[in-house]
Amino acid sequence: MVGPVKHPGSSNITAGADPRLLADLREAVPAADVSTGAEVLDRYVADTYWKALAARAAGAPLGRPDVVVTPRSDEEVADVVRIANQHRVPVVPWGGGSGTQGASIPTHGGIVVDLTRMDRIVDIDEDSLTVTAEAGVNGRRLETELNRKGLMLPHYPASAEFATVGGYVAARGSGVLSTRYGKIEDLVISLRVVTPTGEVVDTLPVPRHAVGPDIAPLFIGSEGSLGVITRVRLQLAPLPAARRFEVVSFPSVEAGVDAVRKSMQSGLRPSVVRLYDEVATRLTLSPVVGSQLPGVATVICFEGNPAVVEAERKSMLDLVRAHNGQVLDGGLGEVWWEHRYDFYKPPHSPELPAVWGTIDVVATYARLLHTYHALQEAVAKPYAARGLKLRSHLSHWYPWGAMIYARFVLPDGGPDSVTLHDRIWKDGVTAALGAGAVINDHHGVGLKLAPYMPAQHGAGLDVLRRIKNALDPNGVMNPGKLGL
Structure with missing residues (x-):
């Protein structure tokens, strides 16, 4: 794989809170909205990317801004970006800091533009x-x-x-x-x-x-x-007039995928379909809903006009039964909805010194099961002896395919945890590409997947780089991300 390629203009950028830069910024926005204090800067060294969290915990963050600006208007943002471009200083936009890919980490220093005061x-x-x-x-x-x-x-x-x-x-x-x-x-x-x-x-x-x-x-x-x-x-x-949940269990991932595919391609549009493989059913879904579910458990939701909801529900459950699916207690779907964010909080989410990551890939139905099994072979099996568990669910379904959310958790990576983390990612992404999948559905690229952008896009990445060159000739906007 080719490593991350910096935008050619990035050789022009500089880092450091130069006094002239600070003076220009404090003319453009209120001085109180320009911060260089260590306590403030340290808030922007990590999002939720595992390597960023581990690096921060080790006292060696992946990046740290030289100055943080908190603008309150479009005009102030424009002034800050214009000044950064004139000084050849990197600019990194910041929102909630909840990203998982390292996209908001200021790896080249420079200015973080925190947009949270633009909240109208x-x-x-x-x-x-x-x-x-x-x-x-x-x-x-x-x-x-x-x-x-x-x-x-x-x-x-x-x-x-x-x-x-x-x-x-x-x-x-x-x-x-x-x-x-x-x-x-x-x-x-x-x-x-x-x-x-x-x-x-x-x-x-x-x-x-x-x-x-x-x-x-x-x-x-x-x-x-x-x-x-x-x-x-x-x-x-x-807001929907009706929202109806069902929980079903399939005998296999293959049976579940085929049932959902036929549902989607027949024109049904459930709002939620989350199909958990057997490991994810046991380790992820069951603890949150408080019931040990069998097989490949799947949460389904229908919403909208009550008559349409009932018609869609009946049609999809007919397909479930035709694929040897078992209809379980739909009330557990209500429990899932009420606790849908608990999966990402303790005690259900891992914490350091664990090593974790989510390989969320997307593929057409023709490649979907190939991709699922390729991830099992590349990640679940080789690292099982280290204690790794790969918990996969399929969600975000389309008429042409679906997303696989393959979350790996290793209780403790030991002294080589960063190397191990990177190797797991390389093996997983390489397997997904080899199976014909696209390497991300909805988390983005950031730092994490930047090394794989040439393999993913081919000549298309050169087109994106030319667009980047045209819009950002000095390479100041969030350098080092997206493989640009």
Whole structure:
């Protein structure tokens, strides 16, 4: 595999809180919003990427900013980015710090632009069912405000308690209701972005048109490497009149995948389908719902008009039974919904000195089971003697395929834990690529997957690099990420 390639312009950038840089920043934004104190800088050395957490714990963080700026408007963001570009200083946007890939770690130093003070919900359009929000709006707060009006942003990522709207988009994320409503890119109507040279750009006000290429998709999933997202307009949905859960068990992953595939391709649109393999059923799902479930347990949710919910539920359960599935207590699905974020908190989530990671890959149905078994062969079996458990569930289903969320946990990596972590990732990603999968569905690339971008994109990565060169000639925007 080819290692991460720096943007050619990154040789021009400099680090350090130069007095002239600080003076310019303090003219552009209130002086109190420009911080160089060690206590402040230390808050930005890690997101939730395992290597970043381990490095911070060891006292040798992967990166640390030289200055943190907390702007309050688009104009202030533009001024900060313009100054950074003039001084050739890196700029790293920061939202909730909940990412898992290291995308927000300032590995080259420079300026962290913390957007959390840009937290206005600008407009809720109840006719068009859209919300316009600044990038720093917290996901949980936004959902609470929308629910008061009988609306929801049908995204619901596991990180909603911490993540921001800008982070949702910059990481190209997904939520638990994606099987019905789509990923974040399906919910974005328009964006406001500050370019690397300091221009404020609004994309077109609608996502469907024929007035040339749409630039909004360019910034979705760009992880701050092409600009700073400062405002987002998103599609909403009414809170469902009915929400009905079922829990079923399949005799095998193969039977479950075939049943869900046929459901999706017949036009059914459950909002949730989470199919846990036997290991994940035992170690992940059962402890959270408080009941030891058999086989390949699957949580399914239907929502919307009550009559449609009942019709979809009946049709899908018929397919479940046709694939030798067993219908269990649907009330456990309600328990799962109420505790859906508990999976990512103690005691259900690992902590150091454990080694962990989530290999979330996506594939067409033709390659999906090949990918699942390839990950078993590359990760679960070779590292079992070290105590590794690979817990896989399939969620985020599409008419053409699905995502595999393969989470490995090793109780203690020992003195070679970083080397071991990297080797597990290399083996897993190489296996996924070999099976014909795409190496990430919704967590992004960041530092973690940057080394594999050439193998994933081929010549397409050169196209992305040329776009990066054109927009960011000095290479100041979040250098070292995305393999750019």
